[in-house]
Amino acid sequence: MIYLDNAATTQRKPQCVIDAVVEAMNTMGNGGRGAHGTALKASRAVYDTRRKIAELFGCTRPDHVIFTSNSTEALNIAIRGLLNPGDHVISTDLEHNSVLRPLYYMEEHHGVALDFVPANKQGLVDYADFEKLIRPETKAIVCTHASNLTGEILDLHKIGAIAKAHDLLLIVDASQTGGCVHIDMKEMNIAVLCFTGHKGLYGPQGTGGLCIREGVDIRPFKVGGSGIHSYSKVQPPEYPTRLEAGTLNSHGIMGLSAALDFLAETGVQTIADYEHKLMMTFYNGVVDLPGVTIYGDFSEGHTRTAVVTLNIHDYDSSAVSDELAEYFDIATRPGAHCAPRMHYALGTQEQGAVRFSFSWFTTEEEVDAAIAAVKEIAEG
Amino acid sequence: MRQKKPYLVVTFAATADAMAMERYCMERNLPGRLIPIPREIHAGCGLAWKTQPEEKEAFTASLEEAGIRWEAMAVLELWG
Known part of the structure; x- marks a missing residue:
């Protein structure tokens, strides 16, 4: 199969990721639940992975890297753990339901007011709209780093500067950009960065998390086993324990750790450049075909992820x-x-x-085959 | 059963802090290892760092310099 659904999950993983998960399942105990060798092996692997994630995303403290099962869970933790009745939030039309549904939930059940920066027919936003929507009760901007539909990348330097100027929390969904676009929480003034492990990071499904800026205080979404202070009736308040009740997916995290090594060795920019080249080859191969409509801005210099979204004539996209x-x-x-x-x-x-x-593992021959397929369908 | 001897025991509020401590000590060849937290400090579960009691002053200074968070420190009689 030619796999061109990498924005959903990168199906082809580096072999080192697969090997790491197998090794973890053969050798690792429960991290943070005991001091014997196999438990410590898991604890060390989890802690090393926190350090690697912190370094990749410019998070100042490894203990402020929280592991979850995916970015949806991370976004729920951030959105439901930071917002209070009466707060106002600015988001955008580019969002995935992993942002929208927690926000709608807070609107319906907890009296949080929402506004959305509109996208135009190309899926682009006007950054001045963020400032126009700010009110005295605005607490946060919650936005994706890139649209999962068109690949449009939001300029987090601009949005972060607006958040800083108005003392707002910037909560970012990096599901589409982690591992393939440069992210630095400090440079971008990000309060909480939510990521998934199984897309551009090339880790296993069931891994993800959030990176929290020092001083940002998130209420726990769940409480329970922590491996520490067992006779206390409350969840320990320190990060990461505060937000990590229950056994972590250490097997998956060990795979994520190997994936982060692969990314560091290969280089995020090298991967981004290669994916961009494939995307432009595909775009140029189909853009002038009769009946093909492409969404988004592909002009030179415009930053985007390696996604081309299109329709052919008025055909149902599911049928195509x-x-x-x-x-x-x-x-x-x-x-x-x-x-x-x-x-x-x-x-x-x-x-x-x-x-x-497209991904690092997509070949030019596969892109050529996809172009030929679209041409054949379009020419009917 | 091994003889009991005095050891310096350091406890932490989070497992991540214990792992930071272990990494810090290993990188600098500082003596000690992680053990289950002794009941004399508090009952329950969690990790503690066990090392020689004469290391206390140098140890405390280096942890503070490195910004590693610890919860409590005590000298306890433990099996060697």
């Missing part, structure tokens, strides 16, 4: 994706991509769209 899978053995993602506001902005809420997304 199924045709690609059944007759061309190409995996893509059709439909709404859990990004309802962005589809409304693009006007694709009925048709959906077909997303092609």
Whole structure:
């Protein structure tokens, strides 16, 4: 199969990741639950991974790196643990439901007010709109780093500067950018960065987390086993224990750790440049085909992730994706991509769209085959 | 059973702090190892650092310099 659904998950992983998970399952105990060799092996692996994540994302303290099962859980922890009744939040039309649904939940059940920076028909925002939406009760900006639908990257330097100027918390969903776009929490004034392990970081599914700036105080989303202070009735207040009740996915975290080594050895920019080249090859190969509509800004110098989302004539995107899978053995993602506001902005809420997304493990031959497949479908 | 001897025991508020301590000590060849927390400090579970009692002053100074958080420090009679 030609796998072009890397924005959903990078299906092809470095062999070192697979080997690390197998080794972990053969040798590791429960980290933080005892001081024997296998428990300590897990504790050391988890702690090393915190350090690597902190270094990758510019988080000042490894103990402020919290592991979760994915970025949705991380975003729930941040959004539900920081917002209070009466708070106002600014978000954007680019968001995935992992941001939207926790925000809507807080609106409906906890009296949080929401506003959204609109996206235009190309899926682009006007940064002046962030400032225009600020009110005295605005507490946070919650936004994605990049649209999972069009690949549009939001300029976190600009948004972070606005947050800093107005003393707002900036909570970022880095699901689409972690590992393939430079992120520095300090430079970008990010209060909480939520990430997933299984996309651009090339780790296993079931890994993810949040990096918290020192001084940001998040209420626990869940409480329970901590491996420490067992006779206390309350969850220990120190990070990371405060937000990590229950046994961690140490097997997956060990795989994530190996993936972070792979990224460090290969280089985030090297990966980004390669993926960008593949994306532009695909874009240039299909942009002028009859009946093909591409969404987003591909002009030179415009920053974006390696995603090309398109429609062919007025065909149902699900039918096109199924045709690609059944007759061309190409995996893509059709439909709404859990990004309802962005589809409304693009006007694709009925048709959906077909997303092609590339990775370090995609080859030029696979991209050429995808171009040929789109051409054949478009020319009918 | 081994003889009991005095040891310096350092406890932590979070497992991550204990792991930071272990890494710090290993990188500098400082003596000691992680053990289950002794009940004399507090009952329950968690990790503690066990080292020689004569290391206390130098140890405390280096932890403070490194910014490593610890919760309590005590000299206890433990099996060697």
